[in-house]
Amino acid sequence: MSNPQQLRYSKEHEWLSGAEDGVSTVGITEHAANALGDVVFVQLPEVGDTVTAGETCGELESTKSVSDLYSPVSGEVTEVNEDVVSDPALVNSAPFEGGWLFKVRVSEEPADLLSADEYTAFSAG
């Protein structure tokens, strides 16, 4: 699998797009989606919620387990992906595209987000 170069990554296996008008998109990586198995339920933060980098803001249920969703940045949620709520399998089939989770107006970014190459090495280890 390849992690898109234009994204940045957290050690909790979320990805973050570059900001457009201060708003970035968040999802989980293909590595994380593969580790979870078939995702069957996604609970996302609500529009207007404040999320904090490194803190839980939702959960992902798969056949075998439930996992917390961590926000890779701090900010205010501006949009959530309703498609992924109604069809959670999008997280598995298109984790970097149609399976995105939410958009956030970034107020603060942690300094330790990884580049694609750094994340690839991190997730392989």
Add this chain to the structure above:
Amino acid sequence: MSSSEPRLTALDALHRSLGATMTDFAGWDMPLRYGSERDEHTAVRTKAGLFDLSHMGEITVTGPQAAQLLNFALVGNIASVGVGRARYTMICRADGGILDDLIVYRLGETEYMVVANASNAQVVLDALTERAAGFDAEVRDDRDAYALIAVQGPESPGILASVTDADLDGLKYYAGLPGTVAGVPALIARTGYTGEDGFELFVRPEHAVELWQALTKAGEGVGLVPCGLSCRDTLRLEAGMPLYGHELSTSLTPFDAGLGRVVKFEKEGDFVGRAALREAADNAHQAPPRVLVGLIAEGRRVPRAGYAVVAGGEVIGEVTSGAPSPTLGKPIAMAYVDAAHAAPGTAGVAVDIRGSHEPYEVVALPFYKRQK
């Protein structure tokens, strides 16, 4: 015994070449899934699936008193099992607690194969060995003598028939016969843990790859896919089949688990646990213990083993297994609940899913029964 190095089945390299996600299961490195576990589940329900179950623990019991030994050591009437037939049974402690659930195959007048769960194989082997004292019978550890490949699903009879001359039509559910499959000697058993028609093939480990490949080829045109333990768990859960460590444990008797029918008091001679199980049977009639029930979600959040079942603000039970059911399209669970709340349709039952009480419908098990 070192537990650091996982044990590998004879099919390990093949699983890796198929891109399987592997998982540790009772000290074995086993395929969890090859692709989507839901697709694997659906394949078994509608077409066919191929499983490596070589972690299961085979124990051979032979000798003039093999039947008497097993009647003493296990709760079932094993002496009454005909040659070529199999029986679902349990091995209990003297206090009635379940050590494991088992399938016992009678291979000959004086030869049986006991198949234990991987996690309990050593415990079962030790108990059988100890209980064999005084019997003219031998208990043999055959865990390394067999690989076990299962082909399960409605297409499985056709797939197997294309690679064996054995009389599959004459092979009934819970029967087993020696034969040749794809050129290799096998014990062909019509058993499984999926709720579907299917077969389990016990072969020598050195024949496992050849058999797997032959079955894969035979199933190519009818939708056979390799399947991992993840879908095996959702398949057995839908079929209402208990899993040791979840629905069964040493702190429960077969009567607690709603499986008192496996205990045969009428059989000849004493057996380990008889007195305690007699008491458990009487108690079960007078004061029913918690009852194993099915729960179906109204919402989408999935109950997991250990979650509390609640009603009217009180804890009334505990989930033992839970998963999103691919067949029902909803989360399901098995749970032990107080008898007062165990009737199908009981209102107001919920599962505490990480602090939120999600409504659940109480149903009779199983969730899924195949149409014959």
